Amino acid sequence: MDRVKLITIPKIEDTRGNLAVIEKESIPFEIKRVYYLYDVPTGAYRGAHAHKEQSEFLIALSGSFEVVLDDGIETRRIMLNKPNIGLFIPTMMWRELDNFSSGSVCLVLASDTFDESDYIREYDKFKLFKST
Template sequence: MNRIKDIVIIDIPTINEVRGNLAILEKDTVPFEFKRVYYLYDVPSDAFRGGHAHKEQSELLIALSGSFEVVLDDGFETRRIMLNKPNKGLFVPTMMWRELDNFSSGAVCLVLASDTFDEADYIRDYDEFKLFKST
């Protein structure tokens, strides 16, 4: 089972030049083959997203613009991480409860997912998640 200690911030290769910066996401950058890309935007500052865990899916979260915080919980330990740089990605492995909050104005969260959407992969009840982790 994945634990908080398995959480890593990935440096995204970037080409910096006077015309602007270019960040590159390729198969060598992301620790899994991604099959779905989506993004969150216009999230009110007092709202939160997430509130679930995935049984099989891994994700990479990137703050393309602005900032937000990610609260990760492995069922035993919790960690809060601020994302605010488009050249840093937060790798969230399987079976990790996540909540995203404190979105700044104009924040955009890009998510690369290891699989397509499958409702059966979600655990949306925290008590069920805790039971699943304890077995």
């Protein structure tokens, strides 16, 4: 769990509005895919998987949501609700996203392109994979 990190994104404050900047040095991997979650219905959750090789960086661009992380031993719940703070999720970390506020947008920066074989979508298989 010590590999999980909240990272402050550099921002430029201005009376006309703030500007947040994500550059190569901001996160610990090269970005190969960007996607976002929005219009998540009340009570719904996303995620419920782990990645074997891919790392991710999540940002609440708007609103808020919680990320539940599980490394197979410890579980941690993290609220994301500031657009200049992102959550680095390393490989082999089970994640679920829930408690989305109305109008929330979750931006995900990923270290790799989509590859279904990189996903572990069943928690029991994740636990087995972690124990080997």
